[in-house]
Amino acid sequence: MPRYEIRIQNTDETYVCTDTRTLLEGMEALARRGIPVGCRGGGCGVCKVRIEAGAVRTEKMSRCHVSESDEAAGVVLACRAYPVSDVQLRAIDAMARCVERGPKDSFLDAARRAQRPTL
Numbered sequence: 001m002p003r004y005e006i007r008i009q010n011t012d013e014t015y016v017c018t019d020t021r022t023l024l025e026g027m028e029a030l031a032r033r034g035i036p037v038g039c040r041g042g043g044c045g046v047c048k049v050r051i052e053a054g055a056v057r058t059e060k061m062s063r064c065h066v067s068e069s070d071e072a073a074g075v076v077l078a079c080r081a082y083p084v085s086d087v088q089l090r091a092i093d094a095m096a097r098c099v100e101r102g103p104k105d106s107f108l109d110a111a112r113r114a115q116r117p118t119l
């Protein structure tokens with residue numbers, strides 16, 4: 001089963017994702033805060049990303065959230081997109097706000113800010 005490296009440009013994080021997992025499932029495996037989990041079915045639009053490099057195959061996406069021109073510009077819903085090569089993506093809209101805020105709000109960073117020892 002092919003495995004691809006996915007880079008989230010907003011945070012410069014990378015993860016490995018097989019061609020049988022969606023980009024969102026791979027992100028969730030990072031197990032950190034800031035990854036929004038919505039409907040996971042292409043209907044809510046919370047997981048919108050733009051593919052900056054590489055290729056994905058997609059399943060049906062709501063046109064309410066990804067217009068044909070968006071899709072032509074590389075915008076996809078991460079819960080409906082599977083990598084078919086290494087991919088560089090940029091989280092956009094609500095997804096960007098969550099991803100970019102996530103690491104700062106993690107338990108570890110909050111503990112560091114409070115200058116308390118962590119376990």
Ligand code: FES
Binds near residue numbers: 037038042045077
């Ligand atoms: S999680 Fe709802 S559209 Fe992706």
